[in-house]
Amino acid sequence: MxxxxxxxxxxxxxxxxxxxxxxxxxxxxxxxxxxxxxxxxxxxxxxxxxxxxxxxxxxxxxxxxxxxxxxxxxxxxxxYLQTLAEELRSRAQQIDTGQESLAREFAIVAEASPESAGRFEAIYGRKNVRERLLRMYTTAAREVIGIGTTKSPGRILGAFRPDLVERASQGVQLKYAFCFTPDNRDDVRILLRHAQVRHIDFMMPVYMHVVDGKEFLMSHPIPDDDSAYRGDDIAIWTNDPAIAGAMSEMSERIWAMGRPAADVLKEPRPPRRVAVTRP
Structure with missing residues:
Protein backbone atom coordinates (compact mmCIF):
# COMPACT_ATOMS: atom_id res chain seq x y z
CA MET A 1 0.00 0.00 0.00
CA TYR A 80 2.56 -2.28 19.17
CA LEU A 81 -1.01 -1.19 19.96
CA GLN A 82 -1.35 -3.84 22.67
CA THR A 83 1.89 -2.73 24.30
CA LEU A 84 0.87 0.94 24.03
CA ALA A 85 -2.55 0.23 25.57
CA GLU A 86 -0.95 -1.62 28.50
CA GLU A 87 1.46 1.25 29.11
CA LEU A 88 -1.37 3.79 29.02
CA ARG A 89 -3.50 1.74 31.42
CA SER A 90 -0.55 1.42 33.78
CA ARG A 91 0.11 5.14 33.57
CA ALA A 92 -3.55 5.96 34.17
CA GLN A 93 -3.55 3.73 37.26
CA GLN A 94 -0.45 5.48 38.59
CA ILE A 95 -2.06 8.88 38.09
CA ASP A 96 -5.28 7.75 39.76
CA THR A 97 -3.39 6.32 42.74
CA GLY A 98 -1.29 9.43 43.28
CA GLN A 99 -3.91 12.00 42.37
CA GLU A 100 -4.79 13.17 45.88
CA SER A 101 -1.22 13.40 47.15
CA LEU A 102 -0.04 15.20 44.02
CA ALA A 103 -2.98 17.60 44.17
CA ARG A 104 -2.05 18.52 47.74
CA GLU A 105 1.65 18.84 46.92
CA PHE A 106 1.06 21.12 43.94
CA ALA A 107 -2.00 23.03 45.19
CA ILE A 108 -2.34 26.70 44.30
CA VAL A 109 -1.03 28.60 47.31
CA ALA A 110 -3.50 31.46 46.84
CA GLU A 111 -6.41 29.09 47.43
CA ALA A 112 -5.09 28.36 50.90
CA SER A 113 -5.52 31.98 51.93
CA PRO A 114 -7.68 32.22 55.06
CA GLU A 115 -9.67 35.12 53.65
CA SER A 116 -11.62 35.26 50.42
CA ALA A 117 -12.77 38.37 48.61
CA GLY A 118 -16.40 38.69 47.65
CA ARG A 119 -18.07 40.41 44.75
CA PHE A 120 -19.40 43.94 44.41
CA GLU A 121 -22.18 45.24 42.19
CA ALA A 122 -23.57 48.69 41.45
CA ILE A 123 -27.30 48.54 40.83
CA TYR A 124 -29.33 51.25 39.12
CA GLY A 125 -33.10 51.72 39.20
CA ARG A 126 -35.58 50.86 41.95
CA LYS A 127 -36.94 47.84 40.09
CA ASN A 128 -33.45 46.31 39.78
CA VAL A 129 -32.67 47.07 43.41
CA ARG A 130 -35.95 45.41 44.42
CA GLU A 131 -35.08 42.27 42.43
CA ARG A 132 -31.72 42.01 44.16
CA LEU A 133 -33.38 42.40 47.55
CA LEU A 134 -35.90 39.71 46.67
CA ARG A 135 -33.06 37.31 45.94
CA MET A 136 -31.46 38.23 49.24
CA TYR A 137 -34.70 37.58 51.12
CA THR A 138 -35.09 34.25 49.35
CA THR A 139 -31.72 33.03 50.61
CA ALA A 140 -32.23 34.25 54.18
CA ALA A 141 -31.91 31.38 56.64
CA ARG A 142 -31.31 33.10 59.97
CA GLU A 143 -31.76 36.87 60.05
CA VAL A 144 -32.62 39.93 57.99
CA ILE A 145 -31.81 43.39 59.34
CA GLY A 146 -33.11 46.49 57.61
CA ILE A 147 -32.35 50.10 58.57
CA GLY A 148 -34.36 52.51 56.48
CA THR A 149 -35.82 55.89 55.70
CA THR A 150 -39.21 57.14 56.85
CA LYS A 151 -40.70 55.77 53.61
CA SER A 152 -39.10 52.33 53.92
CA PRO A 153 -41.95 50.69 55.88
CA GLY A 154 -44.40 51.28 53.03
CA ARG A 155 -41.92 50.22 50.35
CA ILE A 156 -41.02 47.03 52.23
CA LEU A 157 -44.67 46.06 52.57
CA GLY A 158 -45.40 46.87 48.95
CA ALA A 159 -42.43 44.94 47.60
CA PHE A 160 -41.78 42.09 50.03
CA ARG A 161 -44.86 41.40 52.17
CA PRO A 162 -45.42 37.81 50.88
CA ASP A 163 -41.71 37.11 51.37
CA LEU A 164 -41.83 38.54 54.89
CA VAL A 165 -44.69 36.23 55.80
CA GLU A 166 -42.87 33.21 54.35
CA ARG A 167 -39.53 33.99 55.96
CA ALA A 168 -41.14 34.67 59.34
CA SER A 169 -43.05 31.36 59.15
CA GLN A 170 -39.73 29.61 58.57
CA GLY A 171 -38.21 31.09 61.70
CA VAL A 172 -36.10 33.82 60.09
CA GLN A 173 -35.76 36.83 62.38
CA LEU A 174 -36.83 40.05 60.66
CA LYS A 175 -35.49 43.18 62.34
CA TYR A 176 -36.23 46.70 61.11
CA ALA A 177 -35.45 50.18 62.41
CA PHE A 178 -36.85 53.45 61.06
CA CYS A 179 -37.68 56.90 62.29
CA PHE A 180 -41.42 56.80 62.97
CA THR A 181 -43.61 59.63 61.64
CA PRO A 182 -47.36 60.21 61.59
CA ASP A 183 -47.30 59.14 57.93
CA ASN A 184 -45.63 55.77 58.40
CA ARG A 185 -47.19 54.58 61.65
CA ASP A 186 -49.91 52.54 59.97
CA ASP A 187 -47.29 50.73 57.88
CA VAL A 188 -45.21 50.13 61.00
CA ARG A 189 -48.20 48.53 62.73
CA ILE A 190 -48.68 46.13 59.80
CA LEU A 191 -44.99 45.35 59.68
CA LEU A 192 -45.08 44.49 63.39
CA ARG A 193 -47.22 41.44 62.58
CA HIS A 194 -44.22 39.79 60.94
CA ALA A 195 -41.12 41.54 62.23
CA GLN A 196 -39.40 43.15 65.21
CA VAL A 197 -39.60 46.87 64.49
CA ARG A 198 -37.89 49.67 66.38
CA HIS A 199 -37.89 53.45 66.26
CA ILE A 200 -34.64 55.38 65.84
CA ASP A 201 -34.61 59.11 66.60
CA PHE A 202 -32.79 60.20 63.46
CA MET A 203 -33.68 60.14 59.79
CA MET A 204 -31.68 57.95 57.42
CA PRO A 205 -31.07 59.30 53.89
CA VAL A 206 -30.41 55.73 52.66
CA TYR A 207 -31.64 52.28 53.57
CA MET A 208 -29.57 49.17 54.32
CA HIS A 209 -30.31 45.46 54.32
CA VAL A 210 -28.09 42.69 55.70
CA VAL A 211 -28.94 39.00 55.28
CA ASP A 212 -27.36 36.39 57.57
CA GLY A 213 -24.27 38.57 57.87
CA LYS A 214 -23.31 37.38 54.37
CA GLU A 215 -24.88 39.88 51.97
CA PHE A 216 -25.17 43.64 52.31
CA LEU A 217 -27.06 46.18 50.22
CA MET A 218 -27.25 49.94 50.69
CA SER A 219 -29.47 52.05 48.46
CA HIS A 220 -30.20 55.73 47.96
CA PRO A 221 -33.93 56.01 47.09
CA ILE A 222 -34.52 58.61 44.38
CA PRO A 223 -37.07 59.93 45.19
CA ASP A 224 -37.72 58.76 48.72
CA ASP A 225 -41.41 57.94 48.19
CA ASP A 226 -43.82 55.02 48.69
CA SER A 227 -43.38 53.42 45.27
CA ALA A 228 -41.95 49.92 45.36
CA TYR A 229 -41.08 49.93 41.63
CA ARG A 230 -40.57 53.43 40.21
CA GLY A 231 -37.44 55.36 41.04
CA ASP A 232 -33.91 56.18 39.93
CA ASP A 233 -32.35 54.52 42.96
CA ILE A 234 -28.66 53.70 43.05
CA ALA A 235 -27.38 50.88 45.26
CA ILE A 236 -24.28 48.89 46.07
CA TRP A 237 -24.37 45.19 46.91
CA THR A 238 -21.63 42.90 48.16
CA ASN A 239 -21.11 39.46 49.60
CA ASP A 240 -17.58 40.25 50.74
CA PRO A 241 -17.28 38.46 54.11
CA ALA A 242 -15.46 41.27 55.91
CA ILE A 243 -17.72 44.09 54.71
CA ALA A 244 -20.98 42.13 55.07
CA GLY A 245 -19.96 41.03 58.55
CA ALA A 246 -19.02 44.56 59.63
CA MET A 247 -22.24 46.07 58.28
CA SER A 248 -24.25 43.33 59.98
CA GLU A 249 -22.68 44.27 63.32
CA MET A 250 -23.32 47.97 62.69
CA SER A 251 -26.94 47.38 61.66
CA GLU A 252 -27.53 45.18 64.69
CA ARG A 253 -26.27 47.95 66.98
CA ILE A 254 -28.44 50.59 65.32
CA TRP A 255 -31.46 48.32 65.68
CA ALA A 256 -30.63 47.45 69.30
CA MET A 257 -30.38 51.10 70.35
CA GLY A 258 -33.85 51.84 68.97
CA ARG A 259 -37.05 51.79 71.01
CA PRO A 260 -39.53 48.94 70.51
CA ALA A 261 -42.35 49.98 68.21
CA ALA A 262 -45.04 48.85 70.63
CA ASP A 263 -43.82 51.36 73.22
CA VAL A 264 -43.51 54.24 70.78
CA LEU A 265 -46.88 53.70 69.12
CA LYS A 266 -48.62 54.12 72.49
CA GLU A 267 -47.42 57.70 72.69
CA PRO A 268 -49.93 60.31 71.56
CA ARG A 269 -47.34 62.40 69.78
CA PRO A 270 -44.48 61.29 67.56
CA PRO A 271 -41.05 61.43 69.14
CA ARG A 272 -38.64 64.16 68.23
CA ARG A 273 -36.72 63.49 65.03
CA VAL A 274 -33.17 64.53 64.28
CA ALA A 275 -32.10 64.56 60.64
CA VAL A 276 -28.77 63.11 59.63
CA THR A 277 -27.02 65.67 57.44
CA ARG A 278 -24.25 65.01 55.02
CA PRO A 279 -20.92 66.75 55.68
Whole structure:
Protein backbone atom coordinates (compact mmCIF):
# COMPACT_ATOMS: atom_id res chain seq x y z
CA MET A 1 0.00 0.00 0.00
CA UNK A 2 1.26 3.52 -0.75
CA UNK A 3 2.87 5.86 1.75
CA UNK A 4 0.08 8.44 1.78
CA UNK A 5 -0.88 11.25 4.12
CA UNK A 6 -3.94 9.49 5.56
CA UNK A 7 -2.01 6.39 6.63
CA UNK A 8 0.81 8.54 7.99
CA UNK A 9 -1.65 10.63 10.00
CA UNK A 10 -3.10 7.52 11.65
CA UNK A 11 0.36 6.32 12.68
CA UNK A 12 1.32 9.78 13.94
CA UNK A 13 -1.89 9.80 16.01
CA UNK A 14 -0.44 6.77 17.81
CA UNK A 15 2.90 8.28 18.70
CA UNK A 16 5.07 8.06 15.60
CA UNK A 17 6.94 10.95 14.01
CA UNK A 18 6.65 11.63 10.27
CA UNK A 19 9.98 9.95 9.47
CA UNK A 20 9.10 6.94 11.62
CA UNK A 21 5.72 6.61 9.93
CA UNK A 22 7.29 6.81 6.45
CA UNK A 23 9.92 4.21 7.25
CA UNK A 24 7.44 1.81 8.90
CA UNK A 25 4.95 2.02 6.01
CA UNK A 26 7.79 1.30 3.58
CA UNK A 27 8.86 -1.74 5.60
CA UNK A 28 5.30 -3.06 5.56
CA UNK A 29 5.53 -3.15 1.76
CA UNK A 30 9.07 -4.53 1.60
CA UNK A 31 8.78 -7.06 4.41
CA UNK A 32 12.47 -6.79 5.32
CA UNK A 33 15.08 -4.41 3.99
CA UNK A 34 18.27 -2.53 4.69
CA UNK A 35 18.28 1.11 5.71
CA UNK A 36 19.67 2.13 2.33
CA UNK A 37 16.72 0.38 0.63
CA UNK A 38 14.16 2.04 2.91
CA UNK A 39 15.55 5.57 2.59
CA UNK A 40 14.68 6.39 -1.05
CA UNK A 41 11.30 4.68 -1.00
CA UNK A 42 10.23 6.32 2.28
CA UNK A 43 11.79 9.68 1.41
CA UNK A 44 13.56 9.71 4.75
CA UNK A 45 17.00 11.35 4.28
CA UNK A 46 19.97 8.94 4.46
CA UNK A 47 21.40 11.12 7.25
CA UNK A 48 18.30 10.34 9.34
CA UNK A 49 17.39 6.81 8.28
CA UNK A 50 19.61 4.88 10.74
CA UNK A 51 18.42 6.94 13.72
CA UNK A 52 14.82 6.49 12.56
CA UNK A 53 15.20 2.71 12.35
CA UNK A 54 16.69 2.59 15.86
CA UNK A 55 13.74 4.59 17.15
CA UNK A 56 11.28 2.19 15.52
CA UNK A 57 13.15 -0.71 17.15
CA UNK A 58 12.90 1.00 20.56
CA UNK A 59 9.15 1.38 20.02
CA UNK A 60 8.86 -2.33 19.28
CA UNK A 61 7.79 -1.78 15.68
CA UNK A 62 10.94 -3.16 14.02
CA UNK A 63 13.13 -6.22 14.51
CA UNK A 64 16.84 -5.92 13.67
CA UNK A 65 18.11 -8.90 11.74
CA UNK A 66 21.82 -9.54 12.57
CA UNK A 67 23.02 -9.66 9.00
CA UNK A 68 25.58 -7.67 7.07
CA UNK A 69 24.40 -5.15 6.24
CA UNK A 70 21.76 -4.98 8.95
CA UNK A 71 18.26 -5.64 7.79
CA UNK A 72 15.05 -4.47 9.43
CA UNK A 73 11.77 -6.40 9.64
CA UNK A 74 8.41 -4.80 10.63
CA UNK A 75 6.54 -6.00 13.70
CA UNK A 76 2.73 -6.22 13.29
CA UNK A 77 1.13 -2.95 14.36
CA UNK A 78 -1.35 -4.88 16.51
CA UNK A 79 1.45 -5.91 18.86
CA TYR A 80 2.56 -2.28 19.17
CA LEU A 81 -1.01 -1.19 19.96
CA GLN A 82 -1.35 -3.84 22.67
CA THR A 83 1.89 -2.73 24.30
CA LEU A 84 0.87 0.94 24.03
CA ALA A 85 -2.55 0.23 25.57
CA GLU A 86 -0.95 -1.62 28.50
CA GLU A 87 1.46 1.25 29.11
CA LEU A 88 -1.37 3.79 29.02
CA ARG A 89 -3.50 1.74 31.42
CA SER A 90 -0.55 1.42 33.78
CA ARG A 91 0.11 5.14 33.57
CA ALA A 92 -3.55 5.96 34.17
CA GLN A 93 -3.55 3.73 37.26
CA GLN A 94 -0.45 5.48 38.59
CA ILE A 95 -2.06 8.88 38.09
CA ASP A 96 -5.28 7.75 39.76
CA THR A 97 -3.39 6.32 42.74
CA GLY A 98 -1.29 9.43 43.28
CA GLN A 99 -3.91 12.00 42.37
CA GLU A 100 -4.79 13.17 45.88
CA SER A 101 -1.22 13.40 47.15
CA LEU A 102 -0.04 15.20 44.02
CA ALA A 103 -2.98 17.60 44.17
CA ARG A 104 -2.05 18.52 47.74
CA GLU A 105 1.65 18.84 46.92
CA PHE A 106 1.06 21.12 43.94
CA ALA A 107 -2.00 23.03 45.19
CA ILE A 108 -2.34 26.70 44.30
CA VAL A 109 -1.03 28.60 47.31
CA ALA A 110 -3.50 31.46 46.84
CA GLU A 111 -6.41 29.09 47.43
CA ALA A 112 -5.09 28.36 50.90
CA SER A 113 -5.52 31.98 51.93
CA PRO A 114 -7.68 32.22 55.06
CA GLU A 115 -9.67 35.12 53.65
CA SER A 116 -11.62 35.26 50.42
CA ALA A 117 -12.77 38.37 48.61
CA GLY A 118 -16.40 38.69 47.65
CA ARG A 119 -18.07 40.41 44.75
CA PHE A 120 -19.40 43.94 44.41
CA GLU A 121 -22.18 45.24 42.19
CA ALA A 122 -23.57 48.69 41.45
CA ILE A 123 -27.30 48.54 40.83
CA TYR A 124 -29.33 51.25 39.12
CA GLY A 125 -33.10 51.72 39.20
CA ARG A 126 -35.58 50.86 41.95
CA LYS A 127 -36.94 47.84 40.09
CA ASN A 128 -33.45 46.31 39.78
CA VAL A 129 -32.67 47.07 43.41
CA ARG A 130 -35.95 45.41 44.42
CA GLU A 131 -35.08 42.27 42.43
CA ARG A 132 -31.72 42.01 44.16
CA LEU A 133 -33.38 42.40 47.55
CA LEU A 134 -35.90 39.71 46.67
CA ARG A 135 -33.06 37.31 45.94
CA MET A 136 -31.46 38.23 49.24
CA TYR A 137 -34.70 37.58 51.12
CA THR A 138 -35.09 34.25 49.35
CA THR A 139 -31.72 33.03 50.61
CA ALA A 140 -32.23 34.25 54.18
CA ALA A 141 -31.91 31.38 56.64
CA ARG A 142 -31.31 33.10 59.97
CA GLU A 143 -31.76 36.87 60.05
CA VAL A 144 -32.62 39.93 57.99
CA ILE A 145 -31.81 43.39 59.34
CA GLY A 146 -33.11 46.49 57.61
CA ILE A 147 -32.35 50.10 58.57
CA GLY A 148 -34.36 52.51 56.48
CA THR A 149 -35.82 55.89 55.70
CA THR A 150 -39.21 57.14 56.85
CA LYS A 151 -40.70 55.77 53.61
CA SER A 152 -39.10 52.33 53.92
CA PRO A 153 -41.95 50.69 55.88
CA GLY A 154 -44.40 51.28 53.03
CA ARG A 155 -41.92 50.22 50.35
CA ILE A 156 -41.02 47.03 52.23
CA LEU A 157 -44.67 46.06 52.57
CA GLY A 158 -45.40 46.87 48.95
CA ALA A 159 -42.43 44.94 47.60
CA PHE A 160 -41.78 42.09 50.03
CA ARG A 161 -44.86 41.40 52.17
CA PRO A 162 -45.42 37.81 50.88
CA ASP A 163 -41.71 37.11 51.37
CA LEU A 164 -41.83 38.54 54.89
CA VAL A 165 -44.69 36.23 55.80
CA GLU A 166 -42.87 33.21 54.35
CA ARG A 167 -39.53 33.99 55.96
CA ALA A 168 -41.14 34.67 59.34
CA SER A 169 -43.05 31.36 59.15
CA GLN A 170 -39.73 29.61 58.57
CA GLY A 171 -38.21 31.09 61.70
CA VAL A 172 -36.10 33.82 60.09
CA GLN A 173 -35.76 36.83 62.38
CA LEU A 174 -36.83 40.05 60.66
CA LYS A 175 -35.49 43.18 62.34
CA TYR A 176 -36.23 46.70 61.11
CA ALA A 177 -35.45 50.18 62.41
CA PHE A 178 -36.85 53.45 61.06
CA CYS A 179 -37.68 56.90 62.29
CA PHE A 180 -41.42 56.80 62.97
CA THR A 181 -43.61 59.63 61.64
CA PRO A 182 -47.36 60.21 61.59
CA ASP A 183 -47.30 59.14 57.93
CA ASN A 184 -45.63 55.77 58.40
CA ARG A 185 -47.19 54.58 61.65
CA ASP A 186 -49.91 52.54 59.97
CA ASP A 187 -47.29 50.73 57.88
CA VAL A 188 -45.21 50.13 61.00
CA ARG A 189 -48.20 48.53 62.73
CA ILE A 190 -48.68 46.13 59.80
CA LEU A 191 -44.99 45.35 59.68
CA LEU A 192 -45.08 44.49 63.39
CA ARG A 193 -47.22 41.44 62.58
CA HIS A 194 -44.22 39.79 60.94
CA ALA A 195 -41.12 41.54 62.23
CA GLN A 196 -39.40 43.15 65.21
CA VAL A 197 -39.60 46.87 64.49
CA ARG A 198 -37.89 49.67 66.38
CA HIS A 199 -37.89 53.45 66.26
CA ILE A 200 -34.64 55.38 65.84
CA ASP A 201 -34.61 59.11 66.60
CA PHE A 202 -32.79 60.20 63.46
CA MET A 203 -33.68 60.14 59.79
CA MET A 204 -31.68 57.95 57.42
CA PRO A 205 -31.07 59.30 53.89
CA VAL A 206 -30.41 55.73 52.66
CA TYR A 207 -31.64 52.28 53.57
CA MET A 208 -29.57 49.17 54.32
CA HIS A 209 -30.31 45.46 54.32
CA VAL A 210 -28.09 42.69 55.70
CA VAL A 211 -28.94 39.00 55.28
CA ASP A 212 -27.36 36.39 57.57
CA GLY A 213 -24.27 38.57 57.87
CA LYS A 214 -23.31 37.38 54.37
CA GLU A 215 -24.88 39.88 51.97
CA PHE A 216 -25.17 43.64 52.31
CA LEU A 217 -27.06 46.18 50.22
CA MET A 218 -27.25 49.94 50.69
CA SER A 219 -29.47 52.05 48.46
CA HIS A 220 -30.20 55.73 47.96
CA PRO A 221 -33.93 56.01 47.09
CA ILE A 222 -34.52 58.61 44.38
CA PRO A 223 -37.07 59.93 45.19
CA ASP A 224 -37.72 58.76 48.72
CA ASP A 225 -41.41 57.94 48.19
CA ASP A 226 -43.82 55.02 48.69
CA SER A 227 -43.38 53.42 45.27
CA ALA A 228 -41.95 49.92 45.36
CA TYR A 229 -41.08 49.93 41.63
CA ARG A 230 -40.57 53.43 40.21
CA GLY A 231 -37.44 55.36 41.04
CA ASP A 232 -33.91 56.18 39.93
CA ASP A 233 -32.35 54.52 42.96
CA ILE A 234 -28.66 53.70 43.05
CA ALA A 235 -27.38 50.88 45.26
CA ILE A 236 -24.28 48.89 46.07
CA TRP A 237 -24.37 45.19 46.91
CA THR A 238 -21.63 42.90 48.16
CA ASN A 239 -21.11 39.46 49.60
CA ASP A 240 -17.58 40.25 50.74
CA PRO A 241 -17.28 38.46 54.11
CA ALA A 242 -15.46 41.27 55.91
CA ILE A 243 -17.72 44.09 54.71
CA ALA A 244 -20.98 42.13 55.07
CA GLY A 245 -19.96 41.03 58.55
CA ALA A 246 -19.02 44.56 59.63
CA MET A 247 -22.24 46.07 58.28
CA SER A 248 -24.25 43.33 59.98
CA GLU A 249 -22.68 44.27 63.32
CA MET A 250 -23.32 47.97 62.69
CA SER A 251 -26.94 47.38 61.66
CA GLU A 252 -27.53 45.18 64.69
CA ARG A 253 -26.27 47.95 66.98
CA ILE A 254 -28.44 50.59 65.32
CA TRP A 255 -31.46 48.32 65.68
CA ALA A 256 -30.63 47.45 69.30
CA MET A 257 -30.38 51.10 70.35
CA GLY A 258 -33.85 51.84 68.97
CA ARG A 259 -37.05 51.79 71.01
CA PRO A 260 -39.53 48.94 70.51
CA ALA A 261 -42.35 49.98 68.21
CA ALA A 262 -45.04 48.85 70.63
CA ASP A 263 -43.82 51.36 73.22
CA VAL A 264 -43.51 54.24 70.78
CA LEU A 265 -46.88 53.70 69.12
CA LYS A 266 -48.62 54.12 72.49
CA GLU A 267 -47.42 57.70 72.69
CA PRO A 268 -49.93 60.31 71.56
CA ARG A 269 -47.34 62.40 69.78
CA PRO A 270 -44.48 61.29 67.56
CA PRO A 271 -41.05 61.43 69.14
CA ARG A 272 -38.64 64.16 68.23
CA ARG A 273 -36.72 63.49 65.03
CA VAL A 274 -33.17 64.53 64.28
CA ALA A 275 -32.10 64.56 60.64
CA VAL A 276 -28.77 63.11 59.63
CA THR A 277 -27.02 65.67 57.44
CA ARG A 278 -24.25 65.01 55.02
CA PRO A 279 -20.92 66.75 55.68
Missing amino acids: PVNQERMRKLMDHGLTEYQARAYLTLLDLGAATATQVSPMSKVPRTRIYATMRQLHQKGLVQILPESPLRYKPVPFEA
